[in-house]
Structure formats: C-alpha cells, structure tokens
Amino acid sequence: MERRLAAILATDVVGYSRLMGADETGTLAALKAQRTELIDPKVAQYNGRIIKLMGDGALMEFPSVVDAVIFATEMQLEMQQRNASLAEDRQIHYRIGINIGDVIVEDDDIFGDGVNIAARLEGLAEPGGICIGRNVRNQIRDKVDLNLEELGEVEVKNIARPIRAFRVLLDEKASALSTPVVAVPSLRPRKMKPKVLMILGMLMALLGTVAWWHFANPSRTDNANGVVQHSPTEATSIAVLAFKNLSGEADQAYLSDAIAEDITTELSRFGNLFVISRESAFSYRDQTKTARQIGQELGVRYLLEGSVQLSGSHMRVTVQLIDTREQNHVWAEKYDREVTDILVVQDDIVRSVVTALGEKIWHEAAESLQSKPLESFEAYDFSLRGSEALHKLTKDSNQEARRLYKKALELDPGLPDAHLGLAWTYYLDYDAQWSDTGTEALDQAYRYAQIANDEGAPGYEIHRLFGQISAARGDHEKALQHIARAIELNPNDGDLLATRAMLLRDDGQLEEAHKWIEDAIRRNPHHPDWYGSVLSAIHYMEKDYEGAVSILNRAKSLAIWDHLILAASHARLGEVKKAQQHASEVLTINPGFSIARITPRIEYRRHEDRQHYLEGLRKAGLPE
Missing domain, CATH: 3.40.50.10610 (ABC-type transport auxiliary lipoprotein component)
Known part of the structure; x- marks a missing residue:
C-alpha cells in the first residue's frame, strides 16, 4: 500500500440537477465546453491530474499546493467572465475545496482523510468560490499574493476535529495571477495496469457467460399478472x-x-x-x-x-x-x-x-459508502412517519405526509428525505386529482426536489421525480432522459423500471413499455398496485380491454386513474352498467371531474392515444 502527501482539489457543479432539469442538452454541452476549453488546459498547465469524475463533480491531485490554488483561482475567475454574458438561470458555478493531506494510493485512485477533508472544504465554499484548509494557507502564505478571509474553526461531519477554514477572495490580487488559457490535447483516460485489465477481462467474460446461459436457458414461471418471469x-x-x-x-x-x-x-x-x-x-x-x-x-x-x-x-x-x-x-x-x-x-x-x-x-x-450521522433523530423520525403515510396513496394520507415532512424540516431544514417527500406530496396532489390544484403543484414539487438534490438526496430518486414532472408538463423527451439516468444510477429498483414503462407508454412506445413493466414485476413479484395500473393502461392503449380489466380486478385498492381505465374499458366492451359504476367512483373521488378539466392533464403524447382515451371516458358517461 503506497502512501504520499498530496495537494487534493475537490470541485462540484452547484445546482446540477436544476440545470439538467431546465435544459439537459444545453447544460451537458456547456459542461463539455468548459472541460475542453478551460479545465483540461489549466490542469495540464499546472501539472495536475484529474483522478476521477463523479457525475457533477471531480477530484484532482496536484504536485504543488501553490499550483492547485492558482489553478482554482484562475478557473473561478474565468468562469465569472463566462457567466457574465449569460442569463442567471443558465450560469454554471463551481465550488472548490483544497487540502494537503496524507493519501492512500491504490492503482490510479486515492483515498483517506486528506481526500475527505478536501470534499468537506468544497462543501463550505460559496458558489463560484474557493475554500482552503489551514495547512494550505500556511504553505501558500509567503508564495502566493492572495487575500484570504478566515472562517474560523468549522465542525464538519465524519471528521473528528474541527477544520480551520479560509475563503480565497477573488479580488484584484487574484486577477493579477491570471494567465491566458493555452489549448492542449484532450487529457487521455488513465491507463489501467495490466493486472487490473486482466482481472476485469476475466470477470466480464465470466459475467458474459453467466448472462448468456441465463437468457439462453430461462427458467419460466408465471406471476399473478400472467407475466412470464425468468429466474x-x-x-x-x-x-x-x-x-x-x-x-x-x-x-x-x-x-x-x-x-x-x-x-x-x-x-x-x-x-x-x-x-x-x-x-x-x-x-x-x-x-x-x-x-x-x-x-x-x-x-x-x-x-x-x-x-x-x-x-x-x-x-x-x-x-x-x-x-x-x-x-x-x-x-x-x-x-x-x-x-x-x-x-x-x-x-x-x-x-x-x-x-x-x-x-x-x-x-x-x-x-466508498460514506453516510452521514443524523443531526436530529426527531426530525428523521417525523420524516419516516411521513414516508409511511405517503406510501398509502390516499388523499388523507397525502395530507398527513405533508404535515409530517414539514414538521421534520422545522427541526432539521437540511434533511433531504423530507424535502423529497414533500415534493412527492405536491406531485401526487396534481396527478391523483386529490385537490383542485393546477400546474402550480408541479412547480412546488420541482422546487422541493431541487432543494432535496442540493441537500444530498439520492440522484436516482431526484431523476425519477423530475422525469414524472417533465411528463406532466408534456416534455416526454426530457422525461425519458431523466428516468434513463435514474436507472443508470440504480439499475435494480423495480419502481424505476415501472416508472420507465409508464413514461414509455405515455410516449406511445407500447412494446418497449411492456418489456420494462414485465422486468419490474419480475424483480418485484409482490409489487404495489400501481404497477398493475401501468400495465392495465398499456393494455387499454393496445385495445386489449379485457386484459386491462383483468389486471385491475386483482388490485387490492383502486386509485382514480384505475377507475378511469376501468370505466373506459367496460364502456368499450359494451358493459354499460360496470362502466357507469366506475364513472361514479371517479366523481366520488373528485366531484369536480370533467373531461374538459382532465384533457390538459393527459400525458399521452400521440394525438390518437389521447383521443382513444377520451372517447372511452365519454362512452362511460363521464361529464364533459
């Protein structure tokens, strides 16, 4: 095991999910341009190396702490200039933290408290700012002419002792350090050691053989929904x-x-x-x-x-x-x-x-898992109770969940799970029509989801909710991009697979939607009822009305969207009395329901799918 002293720089993009949610294509293009035009050339100029990219962040190492600080200063000043000509909502800001510490070197990666402290310092930096530790200040004090603002002794999570931190002021002295950006060839990916390549090659070959055998020789069983499962x-x-x-x-x-x-x-x-x-x-x-x-x-x-x-x-x-x-x-x-x-x-x-x-x-x-101790168990307790209520999926339980999440945030305003749960209560209010709310509920959901992301909620959960909000707003391409990213981050979550099926259904890709909901059910054979809701709506769109009815007849409870599918399906089958019964249930749940009011909320992208759905509701006798 190799150890060495290193200057470590940690950086991340502020509000990454907000930027991606507003303009994913434009954000990715801007980040790529900044990497190739600014960050890579400056890293090379100061003899640094990018150890790893982590979604919206990066970890770098420099042989000299002076070089690390000058790099960070020049990078942030250049970003100020780039942002000056952009609208505020399109500006990209980075936080940077720099530390000197002992690190453990393994292959081409580094670990240890030196890395952790750099990450904590980055979290203390302002958007567009740089935060350094006392040991960095001591090393550059007589070598770099910069003004620093002392932040005092700061307690940070998972670090035993307080950190004495300083903020680098990006003033005239900092500007005097700037040098032109000199283009260099793109930094090449680090080469793996031959031994690592050999091990990975053997592992992938083994996994490939297992996967081939698994799919070529399936063990088939049927689940409660009649979907074929593979072991x-x-x-x-x-x-x-x-x-x-x-x-x-x-x-x-x-x-x-x-x-x-x-x-x-x-x-x-x-x-x-x-x-x-x-x-x-x-x-x-x-x-x-x-x-x-x-x-x-x-x-x-x-x-x-x-x-x-x-x-x-x-x-x-x-x-x-x-x-x-x-x-x-x-x-x-x-x-x-x-x-x-x-x-x-x-x-x-x-x-x-x-x-x-x-x-x-x-x-x-x-x-690499590094969860944080909780600031307030009482707040966490309220958040858990909120989640318990949220999963019941009723109007009353949704209101109770919102109350509990808000109580949790009163005790701990930075609790990400509570912000995310609160976002879901607003989205469900809109989607389930539990209250007379319009698109302002989606705006509330998006706002709380952004806060949850900034506070550290799991990225896959954020992308899932952003995907559903995007679909509700009619942006199906963005919705599918979000759910694809969520599944990349957590490929085993059945809820994510079922959500992708739902979004593919809304986009008119019924064959693909079938595949994803079947995979979701295979992974979660005792799934919640809303998986059946997704599958039944797919059957309805395929004009398999009997299949749609059969699936929902096995559900433990029915939501308003289930009654709508059942009303339309029975009407299409000529079963008028049953269609009217479910239409009556719709009006019991939402007395103000009308076809005119639901039309703007329908998430089907294709005109023919929207008309097919609305005609079924009219046949069931639901009011115009």
Missing part, C-alpha cells in the same frame, strides 16, 4: 426481509421497516446484484416459511434478516445473512449505536453483505 442469476441474488421490531412498542415498527428498506435501496445500487424489491420481501412478514422456501419462491440465493431494538437514545440492530440453499448463516453481526448513527449502521451492513458475497469490485464500491 435471476442465483449466486448474486438477495432479498432483505422486514426487520423485526423488538422495541416493545407496536408503533415503532416503521423504524425497523425503514432500516430494512434503506438497506434494500443501498444494495440495489450494485448493478450485478439481483435485489428483490421491498414489497415482495416484506410480504413474508410474520410467516413461518423456511429460508429455503422463501428463497425458492423469490428466486434468490441469499436472505438478509434482522431486528431492531430501540431504548431511549440507544439502538441495537442485529442482522444475519442466510444462504437459502444450504440453510446456514454466512455472516451475522450486532450493532449497538446511538439512534443518530442509523445511516452509518446501514452502511456497515451493506458493506458486510457485499463483502460476504465475495466480489472484490463490490467490496471496493462498498468501501
């Missing part, structure tokens, strides 16, 4: 069962559910893991089936089960990983922590599970 690759499949609540209080069950659900989400990030969705895994709660039986029914090799016991501010989480074929315990662990460390415990569990499954590449990815 996943057994060795890399897992389900996280509902954790038991041992707290002695029935109303604490939501906490154990939330921990299990978040672990499911984190495991889903690993693209080569087949992870059963929450609804399917949780359906085995309180059942007495053996691990082997559950594994066979879900088609997974491993189960993760556990328990949560809460006592005051103390929490004990016990987990165990079970091999369903051998029916033995692969790994078990007990965590005794304060409640504010819930997210850290989740990361420990994910890291241990991935390591137990044996792939070095996953282990390395798990090592």
Whole structure:
C-alpha cells in the first residue's frame, strides 16, 4: 500500500440537477465546453491530474499546493467572465475545496482523510468560490499574493476535529495571477495496469457467460399478472426481509421497516446484484416459511434478516445473512449505536453483505459508502412517519405526509428525505386529482426536489421525480432522459423500471413499455398496485380491454386513474352498467371531474392515444 502527501482539489457543479432539469442538452454541452476549453488546459498547465469524475463533480491531485490554488483561482475567475454574458438561470458555478493531506494510493485512485477533508472544504465554499484548509494557507502564505478571509474553526461531519477554514477572495490580487488559457490535447483516460485489465477481462467474460446461459436457458414461471418471469442469476441474488421490531412498542415498527428498506435501496445500487424489491420481501412478514422456501419462491440465493431494538437514545440492530440453499448463516453481526448513527449502521451492513458475497469490485464500491450521522433523530423520525403515510396513496394520507415532512424540516431544514417527500406530496396532489390544484403543484414539487438534490438526496430518486414532472408538463423527451439516468444510477429498483414503462407508454412506445413493466414485476413479484395500473393502461392503449380489466380486478385498492381505465374499458366492451359504476367512483373521488378539466392533464403524447382515451371516458358517461 503506497502512501504520499498530496495537494487534493475537490470541485462540484452547484445546482446540477436544476440545470439538467431546465435544459439537459444545453447544460451537458456547456459542461463539455468548459472541460475542453478551460479545465483540461489549466490542469495540464499546472501539472495536475484529474483522478476521477463523479457525475457533477471531480477530484484532482496536484504536485504543488501553490499550483492547485492558482489553478482554482484562475478557473473561478474565468468562469465569472463566462457567466457574465449569460442569463442567471443558465450560469454554471463551481465550488472548490483544497487540502494537503496524507493519501492512500491504490492503482490510479486515492483515498483517506486528506481526500475527505478536501470534499468537506468544497462543501463550505460559496458558489463560484474557493475554500482552503489551514495547512494550505500556511504553505501558500509567503508564495502566493492572495487575500484570504478566515472562517474560523468549522465542525464538519465524519471528521473528528474541527477544520480551520479560509475563503480565497477573488479580488484584484487574484486577477493579477491570471494567465491566458493555452489549448492542449484532450487529457487521455488513465491507463489501467495490466493486472487490473486482466482481472476485469476475466470477470466480464465470466459475467458474459453467466448472462448468456441465463437468457439462453430461462427458467419460466408465471406471476399473478400472467407475466412470464425468468429466474435471476442465483449466486448474486438477495432479498432483505422486514426487520423485526423488538422495541416493545407496536408503533415503532416503521423504524425497523425503514432500516430494512434503506438497506434494500443501498444494495440495489450494485448493478450485478439481483435485489428483490421491498414489497415482495416484506410480504413474508410474520410467516413461518423456511429460508429455503422463501428463497425458492423469490428466486434468490441469499436472505438478509434482522431486528431492531430501540431504548431511549440507544439502538441495537442485529442482522444475519442466510444462504437459502444450504440453510446456514454466512455472516451475522450486532450493532449497538446511538439512534443518530442509523445511516452509518446501514452502511456497515451493506458493506458486510457485499463483502460476504465475495466480489472484490463490490467490496471496493462498498468501501466508498460514506453516510452521514443524523443531526436530529426527531426530525428523521417525523420524516419516516411521513414516508409511511405517503406510501398509502390516499388523499388523507397525502395530507398527513405533508404535515409530517414539514414538521421534520422545522427541526432539521437540511434533511433531504423530507424535502423529497414533500415534493412527492405536491406531485401526487396534481396527478391523483386529490385537490383542485393546477400546474402550480408541479412547480412546488420541482422546487422541493431541487432543494432535496442540493441537500444530498439520492440522484436516482431526484431523476425519477423530475422525469414524472417533465411528463406532466408534456416534455416526454426530457422525461425519458431523466428516468434513463435514474436507472443508470440504480439499475435494480423495480419502481424505476415501472416508472420507465409508464413514461414509455405515455410516449406511445407500447412494446418497449411492456418489456420494462414485465422486468419490474419480475424483480418485484409482490409489487404495489400501481404497477398493475401501468400495465392495465398499456393494455387499454393496445385495445386489449379485457386484459386491462383483468389486471385491475386483482388490485387490492383502486386509485382514480384505475377507475378511469376501468370505466373506459367496460364502456368499450359494451358493459354499460360496470362502466357507469366506475364513472361514479371517479366523481366520488373528485366531484369536480370533467373531461374538459382532465384533457390538459393527459400525458399521452400521440394525438390518437389521447383521443382513444377520451372517447372511452365519454362512452362511460363521464361529464364533459
């Protein structure tokens, strides 16, 4: 293991998701131009190297801290000039943090506290600004003529001691350091070491063989919706069962559910893991089936089960990983922590599970997980209760969820989950027609989603919601771009796959929509009812009205959009009485419903699809 002292620079784009949501094509083009015309040439000029690009950010290393600071100063001044001629909503701003520290070098990457502190300093910088640590200030004090503003001792998360930080003032002294940008050839990607290439080649060949065998020799079963399923690759499949609540209080069950659900989400990030969705895994709660039986029914090799016991501010989480074929315990662990460390415990569990499954590449990815301790467990508690209410998908539960999310934000204004949940309440108000609201609800949803993104909510969740908002606004191309990006970030999430099916349906790509909803159902056989809503609407658009009715007849509960499809389908089948019954349910849910009012809300892009839907509603007798 190689260690060395390095000058580390961390940077990111401020409000990246907002920019992408407003103009994805233009933003990507602008970022590419800045990279080729400014950043790459300046990095080369000051002998630095870009270690890795991370979506909206980058990590760089410089042999000299003086060079790192001058690079950052010149880059930010040049960006000021570029932004000066642009409208405010099109301006791109970077934050930069610089630190000197001991780093661990592995292949062409670097790790360690030196890197973490640089990232924390970047978070302290203003948009368009530079923040440096005391050790950097000490090194450049007599070498670079810059004015600095001391920010004092700053407490930052996951760093044991306060950091003394300074802001670089971009004034006349800074401007005097500027030099012309000299074009250089594009920086070439770093070459992997031969050994790494060989290992990756062998791994990919193995995965390719497994994938070929899997698809060439499918094991077929039919699920409740009549959709053919294929068994996943057994060795890399897992389900996280509902954790038991041992707290002695029935109303604490939501906490154990939330921990299990978040672990499911984190495991889903690993693209080569087949992870059963929450609804399917949780359906085995309180059942007495053996691990082997559950594994066979879900088609997974491993189960993760556990328990949560809460006592005051103390929490004990016990987990165990079970091999369903051998029916033995692969790994078990007990965590005794304060409640504010819930997210850290989740990361420990994910890291241990991935390591137990044996792939070095996953282990390395798990090592990068760096969740933050919670500022306020009470705020997190309100946010969890809000999510529990939100998932019930009723008018009253949506209002209760909004109340709980707002309470959480009163206690912790920076809680990303609460901002994101609040955004969903406004979107659902518009989509489900629970209140007499117009596009202002979409604006509210978008605003809260932007805040959630800025506060660190998972990118795939942000892109999913942006996709649905874009579709509601009629921008189907942008909607599909957002959901594609969400799935890139979290390829195992059944909800994302089902959402893509819905957006493809709205875009008129019915064959593709069928494929995606089938894959979503395969990954989540005990899926929520809205998967069936998506599939039934696809059948309706294909003029398979009996298929649409059959799917919704198996749903546990029906939303307004389900009653609309059922009313139109029964009307098309000539079943007038049934059509009128569902039309009556629509008017019970939304007494102000009319075809004139719903027409602007219809998300189908093609004119023929819109007319096909509206004609079915008219046949059902719904008011004009």
